[in-house]
Amino acid sequence: MPPKLRTLLVALVGGAAVGRVVNTSFVGRHNGTDRNRCGRKVRKRDGFSKDGAVHRGATVFSDFSYNFCWLVRTLRVKGEGGRWETRTPATAAG
Template identity: 65%
Template sequence: MVTPPRTGRPGRPRKAHRVIPPEVTYATVHKERENNRVVAVSTRVVFGAVVAVTAALLASAVSTAVNTCFVERHNGTDRNRCSRKVRKSYGFSKDWDTHRAATAFSYFSYNFCWPVRTLRHKGADGRWHQRTPAMAAGLTDRVWALSEWLTLPAVQCR
């Protein structure tokens, strides 16, 4: 947060605002449609330099172009696992704290308790071993049972 300096003039001081860190790179994809069909796709760098976005794409093992497939896949999984985020439903959140708690529960259970088929790997014995996203990222060494996680003491983070 950046707090603007006082001007010395009467009136309400300007509000503090957020500033994007210079190392952040962010690009968007814009699809032009005619008759519900995509006719053109253009990308635009919003934050950061084009060189930084290109370097990030060259370092990526899974993508060679700016695209939205990872975000859309994540949003689809999130909507599927958390009824509060489903479109046009009566299960919407009436309280933001409850919504945040349901989102945290959905994220944790997906990343630690849910083996993903595309992340499995073949062991030395030739058998497939299930992995969760947290296992693939090296954050844990096993698939957690949901009951195991629910019985852990809660720690309040602010």
């Protein structure tokens, strides 16, 4: 690992409010979700990207739609009348 990248990672993990250790299961789950949502990253298929800029664009769109448009069941809140209201991460963050 390049020294600059290592320094950056140590600073980011050290400043995290949740923990001081990178949990690889979260990284693996994110990669699996990303592969599932973005057809260009599916293993052993012909949907791979031939252009780096298009691949980055598809990745950004996939990450954006996952973080801001996907309804997350664990973020739901009880609304008026006792019914559950689903929320996206963006809605939950305000």
